[in-house]
Amino acid sequence: xxxxxxxxxxxxxxxxxxxxxxxxxxxxxxxxxxxxxxxxxxxxxxxxxxxxxxxxxxxxxxxxxxxxxxxxxxxxxxxxxxxxxxxxxxxxxxxxxxxxxxxxxxxxxxxxxxxxxxxxxxxxxxxxxxxxxxxxxxxxxxxxxxxxxxxxxxxxxxxxxxxxxxxxxxxxxxxxxxxxxxxxxxxxxxxxxxxxxxxxxxxxxxxxxxxxxxxxxxxxxxxxxxxxxxxxxxxxxxxxxxxxxxxxxxxxxxxxxxxxxxxxxxxx
Amino acid sequence: xxxxxxxxxxxxxxxxxxxxxxxxxxxxxxxxxxxxxxxxxxxxxxxxxxxxxxxxxxxxxxxxxxxxxxxxxxxxxxxxxxxxxxxxxxxxxxxxxxxxxxxxxxxxxxxxxxxxxxxxxxxxxxxxxxxxxxxxxxxxxxxxxxxxxxxxxxxxxxxxxxxxxxxxxxxxxxxxxxxxxxxxxxxxxxxxxxxxxxxxxxxxxxxxxxxxxxxxxxxxxxxxxxxxxxxxxxxxxxxxxxxxxxxxxxxxxxxxxxxxxxxxxxxxxxxxxxxxxxxxxxxxxxxx
Numbered sequence: 001x002x003x004x005x006x007x008x009x010x011x012x013x014x015x016x017x018x019x020x021x022x023x024x025x026x027x028x029x030x031x032x033x034x035x036x037x038x039x040x041x042x043x044x045x046x047x048x049x050x051x052x053x054x055x056x057x058x059x060x061x062x063x064x065x066x067x068x069x070x071x072x073x074x075x076x077x078x079x080x081x082x083x084x085x086x087x088x089x090x091x092x093x094x095x096x097x098x099x100x101x102x103x104x105x106x107x108x109x110x111x112x113x114x115x116x117x118x119x120x121x122x123x124x125x126x127x128x129x130x131x132x133x134x135x136x137x138x139x140x141x142x143x144x145x146x147x148x149x150x151x152x153x154x155x156x157x158x159x160x161x162x163x164x165x166x167x168x169x170x171x172x173x174x175x176x177x178x179x180x181x182x183x184x185x186x187x188x189x190x191x192x193x194x195x196x197x198x199x200x201x202x203x204x205x206x207x208x209x210x211x212x213x214x215x216x217x218x219x220x221x222x223x224x225x226x227x228x229x230x231x232x233x234x235x236x237x238x239x240x241x242x243x244x245x246x247x248x249x250x251x252x253x254x255x256x257x258x259x260x261x262x263x264x265x266x267x268x
Numbered sequence: 269x270x271x272x273x274x275x276x277x278x279x280x281x282x283x284x285x286x287x288x289x290x291x292x293x294x295x296x297x298x299x300x301x302x303x304x305x306x307x308x309x310x311x312x313x314x315x316x317x318x319x320x321x322x323x324x325x326x327x328x329x330x331x332x333x334x335x336x337x338x339x340x341x342x343x344x345x346x347x348x349x350x351x352x353x354x355x356x357x358x359x360x361x362x363x364x365x366x367x368x369x370x371x372x373x374x375x376x377x378x379x380x381x382x383x384x385x386x387x388x389x390x391x392x393x394x395x396x397x398x399x400x401x402x403x404x405x406x407x408x409x410x411x412x413x414x415x416x417x418x419x420x421x422x423x424x425x426x427x428x429x430x431x432x433x434x435x436x437x438x439x440x441x442x443x444x445x446x447x448x449x450x451x452x453x454x455x456x457x458x459x460x461x462x463x464x465x466x467x468x469x470x471x472x473x474x475x476x477x478x479x480x481x482x483x484x485x486x487x488x489x490x491x492x493x494x495x496x497x498x499x500x501x502x503x504x505x506x507x508x509x510x511x512x513x514x515x516x517x518x519x520x521x522x523x524x525x526x527x528x529x530x531x532x533x534x535x536x537x538x539x540x541x542x543x544x545x546x547x548x549x550x551x552x553x554x555x556x
Contacts, residue, residue, distance in 0.1 A: 017363045020356045021378035024436060027393030028385045030403070034396060042396045044403045084293045091290035096283055107294055109302055114494025114538060116511040117531050120518050121305030144301050147294050176286070205386050208496050211515070225388045229501045233395065241389040252384045253377070260373040 031245060035238035042233065053239035062224060063236060069214075070204055070221040073135060077142040077203035082196040084143065085150025090180070092151075093158040111148040115208040118145070123212035133215045141209050146199035153198060157191025201248070306535065313528035325529035335513075335530075342509040345424065345499070346492035349431045353488050356432070357439035358481065364440075365447035376444070383437040391501050394430045395421060398502075422504025430498040435491065439484035446480025486545050490538055510534050 007014075030044065035053055037046035057063045088107055091097055110118065122141050123132065131137035161184065169179035185192075207222045214220045221240070228234045316322040329335045360379070364372045382390060397403050398421035405417040420426055450473065458468040496511035503512075510530055517527035 013359055013363055016356075017360045020360050020436070021375065023356075024382045024433065025378050027390045027397065027433065028381050030397065031389060031393050034393075042399060043401070044396055084297070087290040088294040091287040094287050096287040097291060103291060103295070106298055106303075107291075109298055112538070112542060113302065113306070114511065114534055116494055116496050116514050117306065117309075117535055118302060120514060120527060120531060121309055122301055123518065124308065124524070125301065125305045140297075140301060144297055147297065151294070207388060208511075212518070222386075222388060225392075226497070226501070229388065229392055229395065233392075237392050241386070241392055244386050244389055248384055248386065249381060252380070256373070256377065256380065260370065 028245060028249070031238060031241045035242040037235065037238065040235060042235065053236050056236045057239045057243075060236065062219075063221075063240065065217070066219050066221045066224040069135070069138075069218055073138045073142060073220065074200045074203040076135075076139045077146055078196045078200040080139065081143045081146035081150050081199040082192060085147045085195060085199070086154045086192055088147070089151050089154035089158060090184075093155060094163065107151050108148050110145050115145075119209040119212045122209060126213055132213050133218045135218055137213050138210065138218060138220065139203075141213060142203035142206055143199075145206060145209070146202040149198040149202055150192075150195035153191050153195035154188065157188040161187050306531075309524075309528040310532050310535075312524050313532050315525060317525070325525045328526070329529055329533065338508055338510060338513050338530075341507060342493060345427060345431070345507065345509060346489055348428055349435060349492050350485055350489045352428070352432045353435045353439045354481070354485060357436050357443060357484065358477075360436075361440045361443035361447055361480075362477075365444055365450070372444075379437050379440045382433065387434065387497055390433060391430060391498055394426065394433070394502060398426050398429065421502055422506065424503070424507050426502035426504070427499045427507045430502040431492060431495060434495075434498060435488045438487050438491065439481075442483040442487070443477065443480040446483075447477050450476045482545075486541065490541055493538060494534055 033046060034042070034044060036049045036051065037043065038048035038050040038052065039046065092100065092104060092107075097103060118141075122137075122144075126132045126137050129137075131140075163184075165187075166176075166179045166184050169183045170176060174182070205222065206220070207226055210220045210223045211226065214223050225237055225240060228237050313325050314321055314323070316324055329339075364375055367375065399405070400417045400419065402420070404420060405414070408414045409417060420429070454472055454476070455468050458472045459465075463471065494511050495509065496515065499507050499509045500512055500515075503509075508516075511534075514527045514530050514534070517523050517530070
């Protein structure tokens with residue numbers, strides 16, 4: 001089609017795609033100038049610039065505490081979900097676990113069940129275990145949500161790895177654990193790392209479950225942001241948003257560009 | 269000799285046991301914090317305030333106009349969002365799939381950047397862009413499309429715009445992956461047999477891209493049914509979808525029975541769609 005249609009005949013396609021891409025990217029881009037707005041009103045484009053919303057963030061105990069809670073639970077979640085998910089992926093890939101399809105289905109459940117249902121379910125259980133508004137409770141819930149991401153990422157890594165290498169190491173006298181740590185682990189470390197990264201960002205970005213089980217001293221950043229968005233918009237949220245963009249987009253952007261350069265060098 | 273066979277058998281068995289144990293932490297976590305709570309909620313949906321078995325919560329879902337309209341709103345919004353996503357995602361994936369990989373990778377950033385941006389950040393941005401004196405209204409008025417600003421947010425319009433923005437990447441990514449695998453020689457072949465560009469598209473390209481399209485549509489539709497954040501903020505309380513109703517029932521008036529009943533319905537609908545799709549996919553694969 002592209003082979004036989006002129007660029008002119010496809011003009012509508014170019015315009016539609018350009019409009020779609022602008023629609024997609026505009027909100028992420030516009031948040032940054034908004035955060036330097038001096039006015040309390042959410043005017044765009046801003047007329048005067050200032051750093052007051054950043055100052056506001058760093059001087060507000062509520063925002064700072066929430067940010068600390070979020071970083072803390074995301075970090076612990078990544079530490080827990082990564083070994084748990086990796087263990088499951090390794091076991092499933094070894095082919096020695098029966099009823100594979102069923103178990104894999106169960107492992108992916110946290111991704112499939114609507115979050116609102118996971119939220120009220122966990123809230124209901126936590127109310128009885130006194131885990132509502134605790135760090136421990138948040139970590140368990142986020143680990144539940146993060147395990148499928150680690151599982152998928154590590155499974156993908158193991159699929160392109162030959163398990164026979166580990167058997168070779170074992171036949172030479174290494175224990176299973178030793179063989180895993182010295183032969184398998186170094187070769188799948190990138191998938192494990194990206195699984196850990198996904199686990200961290202799953203916990204950091206989680207809103208719906210946190211609405212039910214986080215509050216008071218254990219309120220997450222997302223919970224405070226959501227409350228601000230729904231009830232009365234505090235412009236500090238623009239500063240928070242810009243900082244979140246900086247820490248999430250910049251590393252991803254660099255990774256994406258690096259992988260693009262690699263495929264280019266690979267002679268595509 | 270026999271002894272050795274026994275030993276091999278024992279080693280094989282202990283290996284299998286070890287592997288089973290490795291799946292246990294994940295499975296136990298999922299069992300205690302997902303399966304068990306959901307089973308408990310389903311059980312609660314069948315009890316009245318005094319703990320006596322009843323179908324009243326389900327009966328109310330059917331009888332009361334208020335509940336019925338929540339189901340209708342959820343269905344309408346999900347269908348509209350899925351439709352709009354398809355209309356915007358298909359051409360985007362189509363164009364990207366035909367560009368050289370380097371350019372496609374660069375333009376793909378347009379899809380990936382929002383995907384990487386926190387949902388709340390995007391929701392906030394839409395709140396600002398769509399407000400009465402926001403950028404979108406200003407552009408529409410100054411370019412003469414509108415006589416005066418209209419309300420684009422805190423209603424169904426804002427909800428749909430925000431949700432389409434969230435969902436498009438879920439459609440573009442599987443579509444792009446499928447379209448990249450389409451052999452363009454087939455298009456050349458159809459052209460050499462006399463098909464024009466339009467006919468070649470409808471009879472050759474589109475059918476080959478259907479698996480990706482289908483995957484995207486199902487994924488988006490199911491995600492829409494249970495979506496909470498965007499309708500709650502951009503709908504301004506006027507657009508009540510299933511997830512919001514469940515949240516209200518639990519936090520505003522502690523009525524677990526009603527919330528659980530809606531939850532069970534949502535769970536069943538999601539489950540039925542997903543298992544129907546996986547069965548269809550299996551049958552489809554067998555035919556190939």
